[in-house]
Amino acid sequence: MLVSEHRRGPVRSEAARVAILEATARLFQTRGYDQLTMEGIAAEAHVGKQTIYRWWPSKGALVADCLLEGLLFREGFSPADTGDLRADLIAWLRGILAFVDREGGVSMVHSLIAAAGDHPSVGLRLSEGLGANQLLRARFESAVAAGQLSPDRPLDELGDAFVGAVVLRALSRTPTDAGTAVRLVDAVLGA
Known part of the structure; x- marks a missing residue:
């Protein structure tokens, strides 16, 4: 997970982290990246917007974590090896x-x-x-x-x-x- 080096406040709960990542992935799939907002993610995950910003500095960082967690584009980015x-x-x-x-x-x-x-x-x-x-x-x-x-x-x-x-x-x-x-x-x- 991408965590700000200078985080303040309470320690992140795993349940909140998972809820935020899953909400981001759901909204990304239904709305697309351009329509994805931190406000929408917070509402979908049932957390405050400040909770998201406490641990992810930007929408891009949050989407990056979703990619890395395998929640987006599960088809992957690996080239095949067919011999050609x-x-x-x-x-x-x-x-x-x-x-x-x-x-x-x-x-x-x-x-x-x-x-x-x-x-x-x-x-x-x-x-x-x-x-x-x-x-x-x-x-x-x-x-x-x-x-x-x-x-x-x-x-x-x-x-x-x-x-x-x-x-x-x-x-x-x-x-x-x-x-x-x-x-x-x-x-x-x-x-």
Whole structure:
């Protein structure tokens, strides 16, 4: 859980924490990110708004915890390993880009980036919990072992290139089309 380094007040009860996270997930699913408010979450969880802010510094930090707890987007962000690296990366990118293109997806990505920038603990938890780079590295290592990728390729940097492309597209609101994932994979791995 993301907890402010300088928390004041009573110790958080586990029941309140779970109620807040579950309320956030329910409201996110029915209203979307843009319509998600701390007031609405507090009412849904039957807690005061100050209780939420005591432990989560922003809506982005709270949504980040929901993601990390597996309450949102249970389909996950892990690339498949079918034995075809290029096809797996294209499918993975299409899924991630579709996630970003969902209603409120871009706003959510912006908010998560802002929360991570404002609160280093949020960024660290997102990086460790979602682990896109670690998941991609594992897929790349499998491709190296299968002879699909040269062992001298910088695996961490390949992951950075893919994650960076997704983040840049979200920040710039660059539209995607059916060929976007193919072009990105070809640009990073080579056609």
